[in-house]
Amino acid sequence: MERNLEVVGTATPPPRADATRNRARLLDTARRLVAERGAEALSMDCLAEAAGLGKGTIFRRFGSRAGLFEALVDDTERAFQEACMSGPAPLGPGADPVTRLVAYGRRRLDLVVEQGALLAASNHGPSALGLHPASRAAGMHVRVLLRAAGVRADLELLTIQLLAALDPALVLNLLRLPGMTLERLGAGWEDLARRVTAAG
């Protein structure tokens, strides 16, 4: 008898019951603590104690602090990605590429305002690269839009340069500056996007 009837080749064994239960418990507790005291104040020791679990369990499950936050924003990121790929225009297909690119940045800025601390904390490493799936998806999306807009350039690089302007940590800090508003950032993004796509 095979241990896995569905996939014979690269079979990943199903997670154990306690692993699943504890994962859910950690995420629930984390969400509660974040709601109560903010994302920055959430330490791993604190979470472990509040969830009644060991610290090692957190790191086994999520790999790092950033990995935990990545899991926390996973739903939102999936929904956002879905909206980009198959939702209504102007974010989804239907509008022209530049309009979609503008809408992408504006919606992204909204997201940062809504849950910026979570997003910033979910950034692994020094700066955004195409490592975690969410940022990989973002890069793909923007690159496709740029190509569709007829931009002829090093699209991979241009994409990274554009997305750097939407980096949650950067945006969060900008919003703390006097005289900086979400509207202004949105207008700035639109201007940048139009300039970059203007030449062709």
Added chain:
Amino acid sequence: MERNLEVVGTATPPPRADATRNRARLLDTARRLVAERGAEALSMDCLAEAAGLGKGTIFRRFGSRAGLFEALVDDTERAFQEACMSGPAPLGPGADPVTRLVAYGRRRLDLVVEQGALLAASNHGPSALGLHPASRAAGMHVRVLLRAAGVRADLELLTIQLLAALDPALVLNLLRLPGMTLERLGAGWEDLARRVTAAG
């Protein structure tokens, strides 16, 4: 008798001899350790021991780890800033603004390759803002060039967006990507700068 003959008004008392000596000793030791083992491997405990000083002294002098690295790159940053303001073209005055902007980014990328780890470690906070003097000077310079190039936009914001593409941590990570070279980054910057300044 006045304690300070030169500046009467807001007189900052001169630093004590031991403070000056220890500051120099810390910087020397730090430079040596960085040369031997790299910037990432330099811990403050380690530096304190190697310099034969207490850890408190480091923090009293430099405020933070980033502050220490800021002091370490201070010479280079000053020279760079000087070259931008009054050096030979195309970096300094003489060339047209767009050419200067292109040269600025290219030279900045060179600097990141030369001492990227130091620059990355000297970044306070989450992402670059106009807080420490070096980045304030960079912002001023780019903003002036954009204005001189006739760009009509939210220049403060556009400057930040452009400089985000030169962030040391980002650039350092990009260079680790397969197929990414300094030349490619330079070309990418040039393309971005020309696109942004094209519209007016």
Added chain:
DNA sequence: AAGGAAAACGGACTACAGTCCGTTCTGAAC
């Protein structure tokens, strides 16, 4: 239902940035 291998767990442990406060040193005034 019993056995056992592998996965998951727990919490002590390490390494690190940054703080605190009692102690030491400097330099200016007399």
Added chain:
DNA sequence: GTTCAGAACGGACTGTAGTCCGTTTTCCTT
């Protein structure tokens, strides 16, 4: 030269992310 106020120092202390390995739990096999 003595004094002394305040600057500078030292290193123990705190809080944090992440690691390690002996112990416990799961669940497949028989």
